[in-house]
Amino acid sequence: MKAAIIRQTGAPDVIEYGDLPTPEPRPTEVLVKVGAVAVNPIDTYIRAGVVSMISHFPYIIGCDLAGTVEKVGSEVKRFKAGDRVWGSNQGLFGRRGSFAEYASVDERWLYATPAKQSDEEAAAGALVGLTAHMGLFLHAELSPGEVVFVNGGSGGVGSSVVQLAKAAGAFVITTGGSEQSMDICRKLGADLVLDYNSHNLDDQIRAFSLPHGGIHVWFETQREPTLDRTVSSMAPRGRIILMAGRAARPEFPVGPFYVKDLRMIGFAMFNGSPEEQRAAADKLNTLYEFKRWKPMIGKVLPLSDAPLAHQMQEDNTLQKQGTIHGKIVLTP
Known part of the structure; x- marks a missing residue:
């Protein structure tokens, strides 16, 4: 062969x-x-x-x-x-x-x-769908009506997070670096699509999320997370998923993090057990059949x-x- x-x-x-x-x-x-x-x-x-x-x-x-x-x-x-x-x-x-x-x-x-x-x-x-599903539901325990933020909604993991979160009844904020990528995010169903080069990006995120209490799940796909920024946008008892940035050593805002009762979850899909991954795969197959995941x-x-x-x-x-x-x- x-x-x-x-x-x-x-x-x-x-x-x-x-x-x-x-x-x-x-x-x-x-x-x-x-x-x-x-x-x-x-x-x-x-x-x-x-x-x-x-x-x-x-x-x-x-x-x-x-x-x-x-x-x-x-x-x-x-x-x-x-x-x-x-x-x-x-x-x-x-x-x-x-x-x-x-x-x-x-x-x-x-x-x-x-x-x-x-x-x-x-x-x-395969990998991106399992990553998005396990991150959102096994680890972040996403509920309908919560707000999800994910950077890069036209990428492999990002586009999967957008679709699966929307299928679960969440409000989704995402970003793109070009009009083409932003248009893709809109077509995937994101509620708010922002240019990540915008000078007032954080203000736009807060304007959308604060009426809902803030961001409940921050799905970090970037290799250099900015945790001061992330923590300041989170809702009480929000969950931050870290699944990228092996070499990153960011400063960490301890006080703002713990007074909000936040959780931060490190997550690598390939550490999931066969049973956990099969459960996610079965859900992905069902969502595909109902045209909620592509x-x-x-x-x-x-x-x-x-x-x-x-x-x-x-x-x-x-x-x-x-x-x-x-x-x-x-x-x-």
């Missing part, structure tokens, strides 16, 4: 596209004929060696996938050949990556694909363009170029 692999960590050009043996599924694994995969920031951090997750080389890159079951191991109970599936969490903690024509995946990390959802959509929504695709490339895809992801994550709205998807 063809696969995108690395033999050492480094820049995107360390990615090779070549031949590897097609894996044979172990007893609890499903062999998936891959229809589509998606690129995530965590993929680039692992490839670059910033995050240590690689157990051996050559290493197949990639977390997300969607495709069709080719065959199953002897102990698999939930799937059979011909089923369409999607999943995430590959390439982590010793699991094999997803950027290949075939991937052998433990059935605990796979979910049925809705009949009308394409493999491209399913892959695009993963955003920004670019589709062939799998052989994996080095280019990683470079594009880094340009948008690290350099903030803003050239991609939604996920970068690759097809074998």
Whole structure:
């Protein structure tokens, strides 16, 4: 089979596209004929060696996938050949990556694909959909009528947060850096869309949120959080989700934080148990079927363009170029 692999960590050009043996599924694994995969920031951090997750080389890159079951191991109970599936969490903690024509995946990390959802959509929504759902509901315990703020509502996680929060009956504030990205946020259903370059951004956020008591859930997607600003905008007993910014060391406003009874939750989706992730996946599938959740695709490339895809992801994550709205998807 063809696969995108690395033999050492480094820049995107360390990615090779070549031949590897097609894996044979172990007893609890499903062999998936891959229809589509998606690129995530965590993929680039692992490839670059910033995050240590690689157990051996050559290493197949990639977390997300969607495709069709080719065959199953002897102990698999939930799937059979011909089923369409999607999943995430590959390439982590010793699991094999997803950027290949075939991937052998433990059935605990796979979910049925809705009949009308394409493999491209399913892959695009995998990690970001699970991240948004688990952050909002498992960790922040979002309730209808609360106010959610998320930076970058046209990005992968941001667009997922906007849609899932709206589907739950929340009021959503988000930001964009261009008229195009702001228009995308409006179409996703955000109640207030602001230009994050605005000189009075915080005043606009407060003007909308204060009649509701402030912001109840602040979903921080930025790599450099500004906690003084965040805490000042929060409602009493509000929840702040931190899921980005590994190297960030911001100042922390202890007094304003504790007198509001606030909670701050550190959250990495890949730490979720198989049961927690499956519960979120089932909800995402239902929301898709009821047209309340649609993963955003920004670019589709062939799998052989994996080095280019990683470079594009880094340009948008690290350099903030803003050239991609939604996920970068690759097809074998």
